[in-house]
Amino acid sequence: MNEIRVLAPATVSNVVCGFDCLGFALKEPYDEICVRKIPKRGVRIINRDEFDLPTDPEKNVAGVALQAVLDAAGADFGFEIEMTKHIKPGSGIGSSSASSCGAVVAANRLLDGRFSKLDLVNFAMEGEKLASGAKHADNVAPCIFGGFVLVRSVDPLDVVPLNFPPLFVTVIHPQIEIKTADARAILPTEIPLKTAVRQWSHLGAFVAALAQGDYQLLARSMEDFVVEPARKSLIPEFEAVKVASTGAGAIGGGISGSGPSMFMLSENEETAQNIEKFMHHVYSRTSIEFKTYISTVNAKGIVFL
Ligand code: HSE
Numbered sequence: 001m002n003e004i005r006v007l008a009p010a011t012v013s014n015v016v017c018g019f020d021c022l023g024f025a026l027k028e029p030y031d032e033i034c035v036r037k038i039p040k041r042g043v044r045i046i047n048r049d050e051f052d053l054p055t056d057p058e059k060n061v062a063g064v065a066l067q068a069v070l071d072a073a074g075a076d077f078g079f080e081i082e083m084t085k086h087i088k089p090g091s092g093i094g095s096s097s098a099s100s101c102g103a104v105v106a107a108n109r110l111l112d113g114r115f116s117k118l119d120l121v122n123f124a125m126e127g128e129k130l131a132s133g134a135k136h137a138d139n140v141a142p143c144i145f146g147g148f149v150l151v152r153s154v155d156p157l158d159v160v161p162l163n164f165p166p167l168f169v170t171v172i173h174p175q176i177e178i179k180t181a182d183a184r185a186i187l188p189t190e191i192p193l194k195t196a197v198r199q200w201s202h203l204g205a206f207v208a209a210l211a212q213g214d215y216q217l218l219a220r221s222m223e224d225f226v227v228e229p230a231r232k233s234l235i236p237e238f239e240a241v242k243v244a245s246t247g248a249g250a251i252g253g254g255i256s257g258s259g260p261s262m263f264m265l266s267e268n269e270e271t272a273q274n275i276e277k278f279m280h281h282v283y284s285r286t287s288i289e290f291k292t293y294i295s296t297v298n299a300k301g302i303v304f305l
Helices: 061-073 095-110 117-132 140-145 180-185 193-212 215-221 228-234 238-247 269-284
Strands: 003-013 022-038 042-047 078-084 148-154 157-162 168-174 252-255 262-266 290-296
Touching (some): 003 095, 003 140, 003 168, 022 140, 061 095, 061 117, 078 095, 095 140, 117 180, 140 148, 140 157, 157 193, 238 262
Antiparallel strands (some): 022 078
């Protein structure tokens, strides 16, 4: 077996109340990734999409993640990666994470599965560090584990897969790019204790609501007192999308990752479609192109082809 193909899904991180520590995987969109063993050491990158991402492995998120795998394996060979991305870079739905996670999961299969899921999250985080300047696992952990995931600690890595009730997700992706590093640079470096208490009580309640399938508590818990106030001005019509979606029956939602995508959770498909209609209505009044997606929560994460 010299070649492995995978589909690596988009992910929603932060999920409003859990900045840098909470995320879940979507069913779509996803990237198609093929990794093969090559005799030459190092990583070779072939891009099969229109995004013109770097082919220098040191500047490519999948490149650094794969090199981390090769180093840990002490390999005397290399990997070639063929990447067909459908998740636009800078979208806020885990584009870099899909690239690096798909790469390391496929590479691990070529190495007879010698690394654990936690090892793979650690390797994929090298890609996140390159993309955003910070090691965070709230996209890569759900991409690799599937479902909803809480990252209790990054160093040492401690990932807690969460139980969750049936949920539908509506995503709107305005076709503008927000670089995660820029969206992080505008965040407060300190917050008042009172704000911290409000935030961690909401996160705790959200996790409990997921476990209990309590949609009302989920709704009450989806508030962000720390990050959303700093970032929402980066996203055109943010408030209008939120108000329209809530009116259409959304449980709650907000910025997906560092934006510009926004996501809304709902209990059933009909409501998810209704929310999509309202999102279309809001964005049709702007000159900004956009895409929408409806998905359930993806319990599997990466899929082998
Ligand atoms: N938690 C990260 C952030 C996700 O919001 O900056 C972006 O990749």
